Amino acid sequence: MERRLYMLSPSVQLGLTIGALMYVSYGAAHHAFDNIALIALCAFVGFFIPYYSKLSNKIEEIINLHTARISLGRLGRFIPQLAFNIGIFLVLTVGGVFPSRQIDTLGGVLGVALITTCASQGMQYVALALSNREIGDRNRNVLIALSINIVVTALATIGLGWSKTAFLLLGLTFGSLFFAIGLASDLRAVFFRxxxxxxxxxxxxxxxxxxxxxxxxxxxxxxxxxxxxxxxxxxxxxxxxxxxxxxxxxxxxxxxxxxxxxxxxxxxxxxxxxxxxxxxxxxxxxxxxxxxxxxxxxxxxxxxxxxxxxxxxxxxxxxxxxxxxxxxxxxxxxxxxxxxxxxxxxxxxxxxxxxxxxxxxxxxxxxxxxxxxxxxxxxxxxxxxxxxxxxxxxxxxxx
Structure with a gap:
């Protein structure tokens, strides 16, 4: 009974959905549905993401409590996700899902992880801001944001010119928005009227x-x-x-x-x-x-x-x-x-x-x-x- 209730929890289902979408996106993009590394990675992501989300929230909460600085709290959330994404792309390349040369023009593993993290953080911020205004549901908005990010990133690793452009624009636009809003807020707290x-x-x-x-x-x-x-x-x-x-x-x-x-x-x-x-x-x-x-x-x-x-x-x-x-x-x-x-x-x-x-x-x-x-x-x-x-x-x- 407890296991059934656990599996019915929205955040658990959200994590499993993201893991499944990641598997389909990279499997279809690189014809790698039978790749053991991809299967294991997506299973791990599907089950681990709810715990990772709580950890990220806690890190940001602790930093905010001691500084009251939005930008520092967001940086605290950003760093662990960057490390997590570096690990993901290392597994994808070392595990043979796609060759590392396909992402060299995007800055290699570090570059792709950095842009992915910027896009993810920024899109989640927009998703949560919309839900705060009662536009959509909090979990559903985050799912949509993460799903878009996963699909665009998977397409970018194929090497298509348009997909690389979309990936870069997504990361730079939403990443810049995410940090700019926080930094501007912190500056207004110091330089006020x-x-x-x-x-x-x-x-x-x-x-x-x-x-x-x-x-x-x-x-x-x-x-x-x-x-x-x-x-x-x-x-x-x-x-x-x-x-x-x-x-x-x-x-x-x-x-x-x-x-x-x-x-x-x-x-x-x-x-x-x-x-x-x-x-x-x-x-x-x-x-x-x-x-x-x-x-x-x-x-x-x-x-x-x-x-x-x-x-x-x-x-x-x-x-x-x-x-x-x-x-x-x-x-x-x-x-x-x-x-x-x-x-x-x-x-x-x-x-x-x-x-x-x-x-x-x-x-x-x-x-x-x-x-x-x-x-x-x-x-x-x-x-x-x-x-x-x-x-x-x-x-x-x-x-």
Missing amino acids: PGGIGVFFGTFNPIHKTHLALIRQAIESRGLEKVYIHSTTVPKLHAQALQRGEIRIARHERGMRIYEKTARADVHVNYFPTGSRFYEYDTRLAMMRAAVAEAGLSGKVEVLSLPDEYARGGFYAVLKHIRKVAHHRAVHGIHGSDLGGMWVRSIYDESGWVYPYPVVRRDKVSATAIRNGEIGLTTPTVQEMIVALSAPRELENQC
Whole structure:
């Protein structure tokens, strides 16, 4: 039963599909369907790719956490894929799938691996950006991107002039786009236009002292007139997983909905990167308003509640609404270097000319710790609200 569920997981099927497509592409291009090296390589790629994807994500996450630099995180993702692709083309040439002279004009094994990696990274970025905007499905978009890349690369190794040109254009165009967007974002974080407004998005589950400190620092260091903050209603990852039946609300406890995975969950997906316990949207909203008032920031900070816009287009739609209010003033995007913060950063980067205000997280303050019962990490009023939400359970236990 467990093996069957494993094989039915979307990411496992995605990996096997990529392995099969790789086998068909290189087998057809080089009449090598019976080549043992190709069969073994494609089988390995098919089973290994989901694990490799998680490893790449983790490397990027660690680099981002310690630097809050998009370009460095992407470089950290790029290097292991380059090494992986070098290994693939070495096997393809040494294993006799095609002679190495056929890729000499593309820079040999290193050149083909470099261009393939650039194209793959860039196309995956575009695929994920489209899915973030609810154009297509995340897994399906990545599959399409990787499939196009595999087919074009296989054709380029044949030696046809047009296929080489397409391969080079694909790699250079998407590779340049991928790194240019990240580098431009990092530069905007350093060379910014003072004044204007700030935006701060997140789960705020619940809001805590570091959130308030980030807002205050951004106002002071960048001369912001106002900061608009907005929380998720139901995080998109959870909303989609609930719809697909991959997770469910197991119970409600202390004002929080407690999620758990179902038998349909994808074995390679981390559904709860920021925890499986979420205060309801209205509760988080009330906590945000109370914390802002208690911190003396009411004149400078506005807690927005735009559930219709969020349902329609997530934080992209919320940011679009704020831009209308801003009337062409500079927009500064506040975020931390943790996973949730860097996800928000990607929304800023994909939404036009936003000046990031990144802060590397070094303190021990976290919403997870608060949900686990630590005190003193949020404002007194929010702490009282949390205690009040816990009271029914405590009274129930006494009875």
